[in-house]
Amino acid sequence: MRLLVVEDDRDLNRQLVSALSEAGYAVDTAFDGEEGHFLGDTEPYDAVILDLGLPQMDGLSVLEQWRRDERNMPVLILTARDRWSDKVAGMDAGADDYVAKPFHMEEILARVRALLRRSAGHAKNEIEVGPLRLDAGSSRVTLDGSPIKLTAHEYRLLAYLMHHRGRVVSRTELIEHLYDQDFDRDSNTIEVFVGRLRKKIPAELIETVRGLGYCLGSRVDEA
Numbered sequence: 001m002r003l004l005v006v007e008d009d010r011d012l013n014r015q016l017v018s019a020l021s022e023a024g025y026a027v028d029t030a031f032d033g034e035e036g037h038f039l040g041d042t043e044p045y046d047a048v049i050l051d052l053g054l055p056q057m058d059g060l061s062v063l064e065q066w067r068r069d070e071r072n073m074p075v076l077i078l079t080a081r082d083r084w085s086d087k088v089a090g091m092d093a094g095a096d097d098y099v100a101k102p103f104h105m106e107e108i109l110a111r112v113r114a115l116l117r118r119s120a121g122h123a124k125n126e127i128e129v130g131p132l133r134l135d136a137g138s139s140r141v142t143l144d145g146s147p148i149k150l151t152a153h154e155y156r157l158l159a160y161l162m163h164h165r166g167r168v169v170s171r172t173e174l175i176e177h178l179y180d181q182d183f184d185r186d187s188n189t190i191e192v193f194v195g196r197l198r199k200k201i202p203a204e205l206i207e208t209v210r211g212l213g214y215c216l217g218s219r220v221d222e223a
């Protein structure tokens, strides 16, 4: 899952990026409204964390513009405490959730998880596909109840496929949603990671759909 953080406070921006990266997300970052608007307009993010008070272009205008242009990714806004009117304006402009500053990082992580699972159509943090179970809360995957060891990239790939179980996901989509913008995007890397995953989980769980991409769990009955 790939996220965008738009926050002009450099310390806070860094803390958000580091906590979100540690939780297994690919994270892009912007420090003003214009840059943030541009990235959100051109890159396919799974969710965005958007501060409202930003230089160049304020967060509310950024959000309104995205929604006018039918950019529908989930957006979590950061508001000043006690500014209830900001929260109302933000939600009305198309925000999906808000967190008031100052906040605990755990709250941001929990709200991001909730946004991501809701936008993928899941009500719970745990997703099961056959013998596989993903716990997005702890970023862990188990196979028949035993934890499997995954690298950060393998986890991202498997988590994305599990969130979108039963659907064919193209290599391009995977590249766009698994890597931040600075990553060297070579579509062969996806094949390498899929190959590695197939050695760690029952290989038939990830089906190659010729010319289209990959599909996880299409042959597993809904749990």
Ligand code: CA
Binding pocket: 007, 008, 009, 051, 052, 053, 054
């Ligand atoms: Ca700010």
